[in-house]
Amino acid sequence: MPRRCDACAGADLVPFADLGEVPILCGVHWADRDDAVGSPSGRMHLGYCPSCGYVRNLAYDPARLVYDPTMDTNLHFSAAFARYSSGLVHDLVERYQLAGKQVLDIGCGQGEFLRELCGHAPCRGTGYDAMYAGPEGADPSGATLHSALAPRGAGLPAFDFVTSRHWFEHLDDPYEFLADLRAQAGDRTVHGYLEVPDAGYDLSTAGWEVIYPHVSYFDGYALCRIARRAGWHVAAGGTYFDGMFRYLEITTDPARSLPDPELPTDPSAHLAAVLAFGDRHRVERARWQESLAKYAADGRRPILWGAGSRAVQFLTGVDMDHNLAAVVDVNPRKWGRYLPVSGHRVDAPTTLGTLRPEIVIITNPAYRAEIQAALMDLGVDAELDVA
Secondary structure, three states: OOOOOOOOOOOOEEEEEEEEEEEEEOEEOOOHHHHHOOEEEEEEEEEEOOOOOOOOEEEOHHHHHHOOOOOOOOOOOOHHHHHHHHHHHHHHHHHOOOOOHHHHHOOOOHHHHHHHHHHHOOOOEEEOOOOOOOEEEEEEOOOOEOOOOOOHHHHOOOEEEEHHHHHHHEEEEEEEEHHHHHHHHHHOOOOOEEEEEHHHHHOOOOOOOOOOOOOOEEHHHHHHHHHHOOEEEEEEEEOOOOEEEEEEEEEEOOHHHOOOOOOOOHHHHHHHHHHHHHHHHHHHHHHHHHHHHHHHHHHOOOOOEEEOOHHHHHHHHHHOOOOOEEEEOOOHHOOOOOOOOOOOEEOOOHHHHOOOOOOEEOOHHHHHHHHHHHHHHHOOOOEEEEO
16 A cells, blocks of 8 residues: 655655665674574665655564664764764754753653753753663753653653654654644744754665664655644754754744745755665675675775664675674774674774774765774774775
């Protein structure tokens, strides 16, 4: 049965790319390699909206993906990401005058962003995330953190400002989420900040961030459409973090609404990238399979730096033969553990001083400068290549 577009509701979604079976639990890292290799896979069958460019995994089954504290998608161990997040905190606090306000953070991760926001404003905040693994309850920063999915409807606490970063794309029904938040805001002045992976980037490249937990893929036009359909005004939008992240600022205040001429109006370029994505993804997988096999055969000891969701998708797509000499990550909670399906072990970057790779591969160009500096500190002279 055709599925209506979740963003604009203006057309049925049209299938365009079937990526086959991919890891479901991208954020889980196993102590036992056999458990990692045997972790579940699910089908990625993408459909797009010809009206607004929204993309969704048509084969997504919410019953197969359970979020809990065993998952670790924390990016704050990267200095580059931490600087970006801190700058965003300061910007939002000043522009939305959050001092003394109530902030709701849905999908708060390990609470770093909400704690910093509450401490800097200062304000009070409530955060929800089923992956949150820290102490629950009130925090000295002014935040109260819950290891659970956020309640819906009247169960939500009162809020003046709502943030949701890299959670919206995980929702089975993203429209209901935004519509419910708008209903709870009522006739009060409420603002919000949404952040998602930018589909304009992910679907015009190899698509290593096209992963099972991400149900939806939004470019600027589709993200504006779903927010306005849910009853919000759009106050601002664009991309951050070298174009990796798409953001949207929403509000109940019509005075802060962007005029129509300043909103995205044409999805045609994005639609062209979407329609070419399936072939592009296949070509890139084949190219990297060949490259890794050649690097290994030539004794160049290629390694992958980064063991997040992009890396998981890359490894299962191109290195099931384990031509890579190592996979490293700056997050110490991943060291000595194994990645889903491919079974690659994650080690500390310090191991590269002994391994001496000649090729270092990364899957996110936003970290290029940080990784290049780390390699220099380790005394590793290697070619850095972006997949």
